[in-house]
Each structure stands twice: as structure tokens, then as C-alpha cells.
Amino acid sequence: MILIAEDVSPAALHQLLRNGADEFVPYPLPEGELQAAIERLQEPAPAAAPESARLPEANTEGGVVLAVQGLAGGTGATTLAVNLAWELACADKARPPQVCILDFSLQFGSVATFLDLPRRDVVFEMWSDTERLDEDVFRQALVTFEDRLRVLTAPTDILPLDMIGPDDVTRVLDLARRHFDYVIVDMPTTLVQWTETVLNACQIYFATLELDMRSAQNCLRIKRALQAEDLPLEKLRYCLNRAPKFTDLGARSRVKRMAESLEIGLEVQLPDGGRAVSQSADHGLPLASTAAKNPLRREIAKLAQSLHALGRDEAEAA
Ligand SMILES: Nc1ncnc2c1ncn2[C@@H]1O[C@H](COP(=O)(O)OP(=O)(O)O)[C@@H](O)[C@H]1O
Ligand SMILES: [Mg+2]
Numbered sequence: 001m002i003l004i005a006e007d008v009s010p011a012a013l014h015q016l017l018r019n020g021a022d023e024f025v026p027y028p029l030p031e032g033e034l035q036a037a038i039e040r041l042q043e044p045a046p047a048a049a050p051e052s053a054r055l056p057e058a059n060t061e062g063g064v065v066l067a068v069q070g071l072a073g074g075t076g077a078t079t080l081a082v083n084l085a086w087e088l089a090c091a092d093k094a095r096p097p098q099v100c101i102l103d104f105s106l107q108f109g110s111v112a113t114f115l116d117l118p119r120r121d122v123v124f125e126m127w128s129d130t131e132r133l134d135e136d137v138f139r140q141a142l143v144t145f146e147d148r149l150r151v152l153t154a155p156t157d158i159l160p161l162d163m164i165g166p167d168d169v170t171r172v173l174d175l176a177r178r179h180f181d182y183v184i185v186d187m188p189t190t191l192v193q194w195t196e197t198v199l200n201a202c203q204i205y206f207a208t209l210e211l212d213m214r215s216a217q218n219c220l221r222i223k224r225a226l227q228a229e230d231l232p233l234e235k236l237r238y239c240l241n242r243a244p245k246f247t248d249l250g251a252r253s254r255v256k257r258m259a260e261s262l263e264i265g266l267e268v269q270l271p272d273g274g275r276a277v278s279q280s281a282d283h284g285l286p287l288a289s290t291a292a293k294n295p296l297r298r299e300i301a302k303l304a305q306s307l308h309a310l311g312r313d314e315a316e317a318a
Helices: 010-018 033-042 077-089 120-127 135-141 166-179 195-201 213-228 250-260 273-284 296-316
Strands: 002-003 023-026 064-070 098-104 143-145 148-154 184-187 205-207 238-241 267-272
Touching: 002 010, 002 033, 010 023, 023 033, 033 205, 064 077, 064 166, 064 195, 064 296, 077 098, 077 148, 077 184, 077 205, 077 238, 077 273, 077 296, 098 166, 135 166, 166 184, 166 195, 205 213, 213 250, 267 296
Parallel strands: 002 023, 064 184, 064 205, 098 148, 098 184, 205 238, 238 267
Antiparallel strands: 143 148
């Protein structure tokens, strides 16, 4: 029902609309307004909430939690987290896994920047009162990247890392695991009281490092710290970023010596992807969208495929 009204008081108009008119157009009719009103009525009513805004169905089994932390600043932790999340989301065209990425770097978290996403105020509200955390709050705190990846960005303003504690982190992780097949966590470079919480909750804790003294020393220190607390060191998967090419024999032998002296495995090696990598991040896109053939992208895609295949095999064996 379209109402065309002339000289009607706002109260009367309100009454008429409340009684069932769908549209109101003033008289004399402004050009094209009647036509526009008719067209609006013919459009299907918008769904209550857009599909992408809903959380995926809860799953009692719970998803896989993969955390990423840099053993030194700038070693590519966020690059790995963001691109791994995207590759996992694209890992199976027929049955796309549900993936979310949680930026736990409350201070300088840059996942939002890497994916050119807005930071929502709800994120701060969520963290400041996780006892009230439920599906609705979580859903509102997430933003969607290209319909396929859900992102909990860092808050708009810098927060002290100890503003949140183990209980807060547990609540958020539990909720995320219930709804997503993969939960990727981008951790701050610093160790905090809730690092242990994430370490215990995750299946794999990726630690990025480079072939330099800084990474080597930090690696020893973190190993000592975790060992002293009896934490599950075996969950750490070291990723050598900007790894030298196989043809660079001198550097290869340095990699081997580094792994031996630190007593760590360096199976995951990520090549240098050059300027394209930071350019992609500056454009707010995963490498797959800007430089699909980039060597770093290929390696992260391979990693995602092998992780996804592993999960599938385990599900089938169970
Ligand atoms: N393998 C790589 N090849 C080229 N550039 C890289 C590579 N890994 C990281 N970068 C760049 O290095 C910078 C730091 O990476 P970032 O992921 O922010 O590190 P972190 O999160 O560990 O501090 C970014 O500009 C990123 O684009
Ligand atoms: Mg980072």
C-alpha cells in the first residue's frame, strides 16, 4: 500500500503508516518518486541478517587452533597468519572450511591493516567484559573479508596487554572453536600471562624466525622460558622466514648449523617474496589475490593444503 498524502500532520501520517501503509509519497508528486516507491515495494524484503553476518553452525567437535608468534619483530608472523588463514579458507572449493583469524596483538595488531578492514568498537567492549560474551557479541565483533574469512581485529586504541587475562582468552577461543573449522591466532611478540593459555589451547604454535643472531638468541630464550614452566614445547613449529634458496649452499649450511645448535627442526621454510609481499599487505589483500605465483604464497598455500589434508585424514580415521 502506497500512501500519497497532502497536508497531513506528522501525527496522522505516523498513524497511517502504523496501520499498514508500506510507503509514503508527498503530494504533489516529486518527479519519479511514485515509480521509485513502486519499485521499492517490488524488491524482495531484505533478510533479517545478511547470511555472512551469521556465525557458522556450532560444532561440538571444535575446530583446530593455530597460533602464530614472531620470535623477533618483523619476522613475518602476521604475514603468515593472514595468508595461512586465507589459504585455508580457500583450501577446499567444494566444501570451504570455515575460518576465522583472531588478532590477539592488542597493541599493534595489524591484521586489520593487512586485510584493509575497519576496527569495530565492539572489539573493545567484548574484551572488557568477556563474562557477557555470547554468540551475538562475538558475531558483532567480527568483520568479514570477502565473504570467506571472519576477522576479529585488534581494538581501535592501543590497550595494555594485561588488560585481558587467561579467562578472557579461554572464553574467546572456546567460542571461536565451536563455530569455526580453523581458528588462526596472531599473537603479540611479547610473552604475556595468557601466552600459556593459547599454547595449551592450540594444536600448533608457529614461531617465525629468520637466519640471524637476534632470532637465534630469542629462540633459545623462549625455549628456556617454556621449559622452565613445563609448557608444551612440542607444539612449537619453527618457521624460517626469508629462508635462503636451495642453490645458496653457503646459506643452506648456516640454516643447518642454526637448527642443530638450537636443537630445533626447521621444516617450514618460507622464501623471501620480495617487495610484492609488503605491497600486497599495503593493498589490504592476501598474496593469493595480488601475486598468486609469488614463492612465499606458494609455500604458504602448500602448508595450508598439508594442514587441511592432515585434519581430513584424522577425521576419516576417527
Ligand atoms: N617472506 C617474506 N618476503 C618478503 N617480505 C616479507 C616476508 N615476510 C614478511 N615480509 C614483510 O616484512 C614485514 C614484516 O612482516 P610482519 O608479518 O608484519 O612481521 P611480524 O608480524 O612478525 O612483525 C612486512 O612488511 C611484510 O610484508
Ligand atoms: Mg605482527
